[in-house]
Amino acid sequence: MKIATWNVNSLKVRLPQVLDWLAVQAPDVLCLQETKMEDKVFPREAIEAAGYQVLFSGQKTYNGVAILSREPAILVADGIPGFGDEQKRLLAADVAGLRVVCGYFPNGQSLDSDKYPYKLAWLAALASWLKTALLEQPRLALLGDFNIAPEDRDADPAAGDCATLVSEEVRAAFRGLLDLGLVDSFRLFEQPAKTWSWWDYRMMAFRRNMGLRIDHILLSRELVPACTACAVDKAPRKLERPSDHAPVVAELDIGP
């Protein structure tokens, strides 16, 4: 079973790339973030025609998440349960015996912005909900754009100002997720140094490989023995008019 996450930075612009990527990679599950569109204009038909079911929760201009799956998906949560949030940032669904949580974590903007305490509150609410969710379904994968570079080796010093992505508080929140029993699948394997999942559009950052690793696939302890690979797929970042994020893909030896 291949599961993946990709911040597409507008599904309207990136739909052709997503359809191409589905055809080439054939993931069983693909979580999308920053679809940036209302549900009434979501391209459901094109995705279904590609052989995928899809759940989506979006809004105009900002945010927006979707879960594409080969097998039927049963909606578990639209937004973090108990956390009143206007922003469409989380979808959870059960797919083929696996609980898939797709998150577009807040950026935080700057340490003195109102958006930064919102980021910390969102992270706390997520952890609180996941604690009970994991008891309900121990086979759980949390995928998405975390907007957190967990360690120094996940952030190129040349990537520029990214204080809200590397702060001690957000890194502590990330470790809090690990403390719940989640494991960063990327670090289960040997990885090339300076592997990133995001590169700024400016400064020729991709060509110079100046970026951050902020898109992650976390697996519950129960799933870890089944994980055989995790990697960033840089190919879509090389296309014309790319998203600034690349997909992250993990392989699980659990069927279907």
Added chain:
DNA sequence: ATGGCCTGCAACGCAGGA
């Protein structure tokens, strides 16, 4: 050298991203 680019909205620049 703190900009540089991209997207959407709706206007003829802005907010937001990371």
